[in-house]
């Protein structure tokens with residue numbers, strides 16, 4: 001007794017908790033609940049209103065004095081009608097005149113109406129369960145399994161509603177479904193022996209015509225159920241259990257509701273009485289006794305779940321949660337199996353079509369080259385495959401179809417992914433190559449053209465924009481929209497490409513800067529050529545000042561040009577500083593080389609000679625001297641020699657006149673910039689010795705020898721002038737030849753002849769014919785000499801009796817053949833044969 005009281009107290013506390021939320025409930029909501037509560041809705045959600053409903057029906061305080069009954073059966077088989085007749089509930093019944101469609105959705109619960117005629121209790125909770133084979137749910141068997149299992153697990157009595165003609169039919173009688181439900185029920189709940197799980201399966205056979213006796217029908221059903229039970233996979237420990245260990249069976253038949261309406265009502269009334277049998281009236285003092293029920297009725301104590309009424313909502317919810325999360329219920333249905341099979345077949349066909357387009361690209365991809373037309377081909381292949389699958393597979397089980405479609409798409413996308421990644425790499429490589437080629441070509445063209453006015457930064461920018469936009473355009477084509485296709489966006493590759501291009505541009509810029517330095521170096525060389533040559537011709541006291549100044553001007557001009565150009569390259573300050581430093585050093589090296597060229601031994605000697613001769617051969621008015629024996633040749637020589645010898649030490653050392661020391665080249669060239677990749681030749685900027693001591697000595701000796709020869713020549717020319725015919729000689733000649741002159745002048749013949757000669761001479765002179773006459777005369781003399789030689793040969797041959805040296809004889813013979821004396825005429829020319 002104390003146990004019962006203790007339990008009551010707990011029940012009251014729980015009830016109060018459950019009702020805490022009910023205080024805010026509006027009267028409208030309570031009215032809605034009057035007809036019952038949808039315990040589980042179409043979305044498989046468990047209601048939160050169950051405690052409220054039980055409370056509104058004053059059931060929470062019922063303790064164990066309540067019963068739960070549920071109905072199980074195919075859709076539209078009159079389940080709701082039956083429940084309404086048996087328990088006075090108000091469940092929706094299909095209106096046969098309008099349409100034959102599902103009325104009960106989810107699981108509804110309602111309290112049985114009190115049967116006043118029988119003065120019986122009404123603490124019966126009736127559950128109307130959505131029919132199995134629900135046409136509206138299509139092939140989704142998930143809910144019917146779960147709802148049937150819920151009804152079985154929570155109810156003491158499960159009414160199995162079945163048409164007579166369904167008996168013996170596996171599908172029609174829901175035997176397959178019952179098998180799954182039994183199996184999971186066994187695994188989930190029955191192995192737990194802490195609570196009672198015995199239930200009554202109450203088979204109500206509808207539209208019983210009466211041809212087949214009820215006992216035969218029940219035997220068929222028991223045989224079917226036993227067979228099912230035997231084939232169940234049972235949990236450990238229950239392998240040998242029998243169906244009767246957990247279930248009791250009752251069978252009853254009802255006549256056709258329309259055809260035998262009265263009989264139907266009578267029978268249902270009787271049945272209603274049976275359900276009330278053994279249940280004490282509400283005011284019965286025994287009703288709270290444990291266990292409730294009566295062995296004479298349907299609700300036997302053995303079926304009661306031993307859950308107090310206030311705990312029932314939570315108990316039912318827990319059972320539902322356990323059912324919902326149980327994987328064993330997610331067994332594929334026949335429809336699912338079929339869908340899997342067909343979807344696989346369809347996917348294979350679609351993949352084959354996809355292969356036709358994509359396989360050639362996969363072959364091409366091995367070469368690592370850019371694949372033309374990849375983007376559109378990919379989209380076409382993927383679109384056709386997925387759309388084809390959707391069209392052919394969409395008719396099958398939805399969940400399976402969707403899963404298979406996603407799997408297909410994923411598989412195809414994985415293949416496209418490797419193509420796209422390869423394409424991006426190839427595009428990036430090509431862009432880098434094109435950029436390098438573009439820039440290099442433009443630079444080459446610019447270098448070869450006469451004008452070097454080009455903008456390196458602009459060239460780089462333009463080429464960069466060109467290749468990047470080409471890359472983007474082609475990479476964009478490969479983009480595949482979708483949730484899992486982020487790999488088809490080219491952002492990362494583009495970033496990498498831009499980095500590569502920057503590196504190449506920096507390298508090319510470095511090379512270009514080097515070329516620029518080399519070009520300016522050549523410029524410096526050209527510009528120094530003449531001024532330095534001129535300075536070395538002068539070789540005066542300010543030789544090195546002017547050379548230094550010229551060099552500085554030329555260099556600063558080149559450095560200015562370099563800096564301007566360098567800015568147009570977008571170079572960094574550091575790069576410009578390195579270039580400037582390099583250019584200055586090269587400039588200094590150029591000057592040194594130029595000086596060395598000027599002081600090459602031969603060159604310098606020539607210059608010294610010129611300088612010496614200038615001073616020795618020309619007087620102070622720059623008039624050439626004609627030496628006479630009376631002139632002071634020695635004095636002039638010594639003066640010119642000394643003035644020239646001074647030049648040798650002057651040239652030998654690069655010294656500025658202002659400081660009498662070398663220029664500060666080190667300071668002028670500046671410190672080496674802090675970059676560590678110089679590949680510069682070392683330049684000596686500390687040595688200013690142009691000619692060594694030894695070389696100076698050698699040069700002096702050679703110069704002196706050369707000067708000596710000039711002196712001797714001058715001396716000789718002075719003495720040579722003395723050997724000329726003296727003037728008095730002409731007087732003597734005139735005196736001695738006076739008689740002859742007089743004879744000519746006085747003789748008219750000689751005089752005329754003289755006049756004639758004078759006239760001829762004048763004509764020749766005025767017609768400028770001296771040249772031709774001279775040539776003709778010359779030719780005549782030469783011919784005369786030849787003839788003379790020939791005569792001499794003939795004479796010699798006669799003298800020697802025809803003996804001629806052998807070597808000479810051959811030549812003579814040849815000559816004789818050609819120009820033998822007999823063959824010559826009086827003018828010494830070859831005679832013709834006629835003569």
Ligand SMILES: Nc1nc2c(ncn2[C@@H]2O[C@H](COP(=O)(O)OP(=O)(O)OP(=O)(O)O)[C@@H](O)[C@H]2O)c(=O)[nH]1
Pocket residue numbers: 074075076077078079080081082092093094095096101102103104105130131206207255256257258
């Ligand atoms: N032939 C016949 N029809 C019946 C019987 N009982 C009910 N019906 C009719 O069958 C139709 C369906 O009845 P419901 O009670 O709504 O059937 P249900 O199984 O609850 O339907 P759902 O809840 O939609 O699964 C209605 O038109 C009823 O009039 C019966 O015993 N025999």
